[in-house]
Amino acid sequence: MSANAIPPLHLYSVPSDTETPPAAPPKRERPRTAWTADQLMAADFPEPKWAVPGILAEGVSLLAGPPKVGKSWLSLGLALAVAAGGQAFDSVPVQGGPVLYLALEDTPRRLQTRMGKLLGGQQAPAGLTLVTECPPFPQGGTEAIAQWLDRNPDARMVVIDVFAKMRGQAPQGVSAYDADYVSVGYAKRLADHYGIAVVLVHHVRKAGSDDFLTEVSGTNGIAGAADATLVLKRARGQADGILHVTGRDVDEAEYALSFQAASGAWHLLDGPVSDHTVGDTRAAILRYVRAHPGAKPKDMAGELSHVDIDTIRRTCSRMAEAGQLTKDAGGRYYPDTETRTQGAPEVSELSDCPVTPPDQHERSGQSELELSGLSGSIEAEGTAE
Numbered sequence: 575m576s577a578n579a580i581p582p583l584h585l586y587s588v589p590s591d592t593e594t595p596p597a598a599p600p601k602r603e604r605p606r607t608a609w610t611a612d613q614l615m616a617a618d619f620p621e622p623k624w625a626v627p628g629i630l631a632e633g634v635s636l637l638a639g640p641p642k643v644g645k646s647w648l649s650l651g652l653a654l655a656v657a658a659g660g661q662a663f664d665s666v667p668v669q670g671g672p673v674l675y676l677a678l679e680d681t682p683r684r685l686q687t688r689m690g691k692l693l694g695g696q697q698a699p700a701g702l703t704l705v706t707e708c709p710p711f712p713q714g715g716t717e718a719i720a721q722w723l724d725r726n727p728d729a730r731m732v733v734i735d736v737f738a739k740m741r742g743q744a745p746q747g748v749s750a751y752d753a754d755y756v757s758v759g760y761a762k763r764l765a766d767h768y769g770i771a772v773v774l775v776h777h778v779r780k781a782g783s784d785d786f787l788t789e790v791s792g793t794n795g796i797a798g799a800a801d802a803t804l805v806l807k808r809a810r811g812q813a814d815g816i817l818h819v820t821g822r823d824v825d826e827a828e829y830a831l832s833f834q835a836a837s838g839a840w841h842l843l844d845g846p847v848s849d850h851t852v853g854d855t856r857a858a859i860l861r862y863v864r865a866h867p868g869a870k871p872k873d874m875a876g877e878l879s880h881v882d883i884d885t886i887r888r889t890c891s892r893m894a895e896a897g898q899l900t901k902d903a904g905g906r907y908y909p910d911t912e913t914r915t916q917g918a919p920e921v922s923e924l925s926d927c928p929v930t931p932p933d934q935h936e937r938s939g940q941s942e943l944e945l946s947g948l949s950g951s952i953e954a955e956g957t958a959e
Contacts (some may be wrong), residue, residue, distance in 0.1 A: 633801030
């Protein structure tokens with residue numbers, strides 16, 4: 575037998591270093607769970623700790639999307655970035671720390687191939703533990719993950735790909751909603767006990783919806799039990815995907831992402847989502863009108879030299895009909911009605927969420943990075959993939 579034979583990837587067998595005696599896991603005190611009102615108001619609580627600042631906080635996060643949209647590439651890329659202390663989405667700085675990745679639908683060979691593309695020649699982080707087999711939560715999975723977390727007290731994140739492999743059989747005599755709530759509850763207890771981010775990779779329904787939360791497969795008990803929900807959807811135009819995010823500690827937002835097929839990596843695109851979900855001509859008009867509210871097609875012609883004036887007029891008119899621009903009686907165009915009236919901020923057409931104006935756009939990554947030690951129990955010129 576070769577001296578370099580790969581040992582079986584079972585959660586109980588990692589780490590396999592037998593020369594170093596295992597250190598006793600740190601004692602975790604039970605957190606306080608009751609206060610009087612005045613005590614609670616006087617208490618000083620730490621800010622939520624982030625695995626990926628602004629996107630993945632401690633607690634349970636659902637990462638849902640349709641088949642073959644790239645959820646596994648995204649979750650493995652995030653795991654590599656967090657384990658190495660690099661940049662998530664090639665732009666968001668993250669603090670490094672151990673990560674457990676349960677790739678329950680993959681083989682070691684497939685994982686090796688994917689990581690090779692994502693790493694692009696860089697050294698693989700030793701802090702990322704990859705496991706291809708784990709019992710469901712009710713049949714010992716919770717204890718197995720807890721043992722790994724006890725051996726890695728500085729762990730930053732656990733990724734479970736896919737959640738369906740870990741949820742186990744539904745309890746007898748309970749409703750579908752209660753069964754879904756209980757299944758997420760296993761991960762929730764781990765996340766709260768160890769103060770880490772647990773990501774559950776999940777699926778969406780076949781039927782689409784205007785509300786991305788209702789697209790999560792299963793009953794509302796799944797999204798209701800999770801601390802945050804992230805839905806990756808296919809996009810049109812320059813973006814290959816839109817990541818919709820909402821949660822208890824996460825501001826509701828949407829991010830335009832580009833998938834790099836050569837490296838398998840998802841990249842965060844700059845600017846409002848609307849700039850990347852329309853074709854090139856519409857995106858250029860949106861940028862110009864946002865910078866010059868009240869512009870007329872003839873004003874844009876000098877800036878958009880690659881587009882003739884008739885095309886600009888027709889495109890502006892169609893964008894106004896589609897609600898992407900507003901037009902006044904004098905033929906001037908504005909990015910939205912509020913700009914004309916100096917009212918509320920721009921609202922995205924995708925999720926009715928306020929869109930940060932470009933001169934105020936902030937990149938995620940300005941929140942606290944340390945993990946807690948808390949313990950206890952339309953028309954488009956381009957197409958997307």
